Amino acid sequence: MTTVTDQPAKTLEKGYVGQSIPRKEDERLVQGLGTFFDDVRRHGMGYVHFVRSPYAHAKIVSIDVSKALELDGVYGTITGDEVAISTDPFFEMSVEPGGLIKDYALAVGRVRHMGEPVAAVCAATRELARDAAELVEVSYDPQPVLVTAEESLKDEVVLHDDAGSNVVWSGVFEWGDVDQALAEADHVVKIDRLHFHRFSSTPLECAGALVEYDRGTGEWTLHCNHQMPGVGAIWMAPALRVGIDKLRFVTQDIGGGFGNKICLHPQYVVLCLLARKLGRPVQWTEWRTDQHTANAHGNERTFLDVEVAVKADGEMTGFKVRALDDCGAFPRYEPLGCIIWAQVTPGMYGWRNIKVDFTQVCTNKSPVSPNRGYSRMQHLWLTERIVDIVAAELGLDPVEVRKKNYVKAEQMPYETPNGCVYDSGDYAAALDLVLDLVDHGSIEERRQEAASRGKLLGFGIGSTLDSGTNNFGQSTLLNPELQFSGNNEAASVKLDIFGEVVVTLGTVPQGQGHETTAAQVVADIIGCSPDQVNVRRGHDTWFNSHAGFSGTYASQFAFTGLGAVKGAAELLREEMVQLAAAVLQADTDAIELADGMARIKDGPEEAALPFMALGAIVNANNAFLPPDFNPTLNHRYVCRPYFGMVDTEKKTGQLTLTYATQIHAAVVEVDPDTGEVEIVDYAAVDDCGVRINPQIVEGQVHGATAHAIGAALSEEFVYDEEGTLLTSNFYDYHVPHALDMPPLKTGAMESPSPVAPLGAKGMGEGGGGGIHCICAAIQDALASAGKPIVSTSCNPPHRVWAMLRDPESSRAGVTVVSK
């Protein structure tokens, strides 16, 4: 169900943009004719299997590969010692101490998490590679293990001797004057500890690549599923001691990414080394267990000593918190998560006094990587928990307290305390829409009805922002020496000899429908049908349609990806019009492009050139064109959004450009005997400005909601005290199945972005709205059962049951000081 409210008119003329045209990608995918990296074959290729550590922390005493090499059909091996000689450590983004960490493609001297690769074997078949890996003898000297950030912080055991501390990065952010706000508050609500748990989106296709090395040119080609090749190459090329021109990334169809395919550079470097060493193509497909154990988890974050300033009328004026982030064994993409959250510093609220004391540490767990909602989701969960705990403790209505404190529509564009600009939106109206969808007025009646069946009913709201189009300059707030700022993405559009319209993208879609939406944009600009636009599948460095930050991440395709497509299509359009005017001997003003033709407006029928004629003239029949007119009908455009510079002293700046609104509401029923939570009603409202393809937008809302429901109720990477992952496959790590998902109601609003090229905002990540609203709904459901506080983001039945049995222990962490 979709409900659309009356909103301002779209910024574009009516055309294909804004229509739910069926996706162009689907025809091949529904026939099993997609091409994923694991479908690519090469003659003589070898299969790679990694030898992985069974220990969470150990010194490597010795590695003996001789028995593996004796096996018939084994092509070769590689170990950490060889990697340490033939590569340099990956570039680290942090200042000291984290910046001193040495991270290689394979473990060198020590393993720091279960599943860390210590060697790799390449053999003629998958089965043989796995057998040979079993024959590699590794002797370990186990070391004490750190599985919580709080333990790591003590530095009694240090994971990286080069750094001398487990702290990767720490810093204090303060905007406004939070101590004064607390002093002037009528109520101060204190929360000792909140914990955002460790999970990931676990894309159904695991990571991998087929890597070829060309000995003649020294170039590698990676047929792969890396979702951010621009930055992947920045990590890999210096480590391999080559120029970036030696790495060609090719992606075709990708089976989901969600950020979890950004940090694949260690494994890919091993593949590059093996391909060069063995003189043959090498292929690696990650096993599911390995993805869960040792690829990419989402950031785990603990919030300590929260203090919230609240006025008597329910206005919240500020908060302070100590945030402790656990990035696992290596800060691969980190410490960027230590600043990315600041894109949404105040959440959706108007408080002006905020202090965040942020520290990130390493532990003996899998490294993290961006994960749908990266770093902002954790922070938004904090702001939403604060609002609902304050509301519960002070007896305020969760709806009213939100409306009172939301940034108002008339304040847009709104500058946050740290200099970010919320570009557009009407949060209160979006909340009203979602309340209608779940029939909020009937909640008390439904609560009584549920009680008559012995169930505890609860209602919760999750208000989130999906901030899109990163300013990489925010990295300088972590490390002023970093030479990153701004953002960019490229695309090319050309008209070919028989009139074919061909688009190449720098983006790396993993299911977001870029081929369809790019075709819609191009079709409107050059006057044809999306069916006539061939958008090349995936990313290829050799398309020459990429830029330094190319990839699909950080909710930015709608801005930078389509902005590049629009820019290139407009350049093509201009030339097509000039060419048609020259051939038809008319003014350019008199030319229109429509129905796959260039023609004179209101002119005779024969005064028209089909695209085929334009393409043929330029490409194959151009002798009559004058020497000073040289159209190419082939245009590359780089979309470079403008941010301005960040202020590293005040830690302010425009950290991102667009803010999509997502408000979720859940109604749950809790079984007091088992702690089981059933979602009985659910709605999500999305406002991402202009929707290029509403059906695709709604699909992203569905998917982000499913991820959030899974995270809120079951998905958790659980470690024991020895650092062994207990949830390393889909048996133990339960993701929602068709029977687990409640019916989802969706609603949409359109508040066009005034800064985005098409008025469209990135929205695919969502802000974890489902996690926030389910936590709130569980807390509300349990209000009549001792009023426990929901202090963790994952609440499977055993946790809910524990809260029901002992509500006081969770309440002990919350105090209210009223004046």
Place this chain on the structure above:
Amino acid sequence: MAAPASSHGVSVDVNGEQIELEVPARRLLVHFLRDDLGLTGTHVGCDTGNCGACTVHVNGEPVKSCMLLAVQADGARITTVEGLAADGELTPLQRSFNEHHALQCGYCTPGMLMSATALLERTPRPSEEEVRVALQGNICRCTGYVNIVEAVVAAGGGA
């Protein structure tokens, strides 16, 4: 005692074509289809039989092809996703997936289609609940199942 044979002859009908091949005893049916026959539409999403991306029909029944050895399929009639629109015409279910935006990355789609096709063969007009039950062995990480369920119900002629 003689060592067990390390390879066996397998004779199967795959999408209407008779195949005779010698395969290693340990080869999984999914790897036989993908690596030996080049039918890469059948996908692998887990090591444990949970995700259903590898679902094919064996003698008309949906089966997770990672849970079967190729030699166990000897003599069987197998249909993979490539066999659904063998004559070039998409099936009503495949069209419905496109119309209802029932796929995003497309990785789970072949398995979903095979499970749902089997459902529609035995229950031509399934209810939403029947669809959810039939698809509970197939994991999708993109869609939240909303549009998949709608597409299957619609393909059966339901609302």
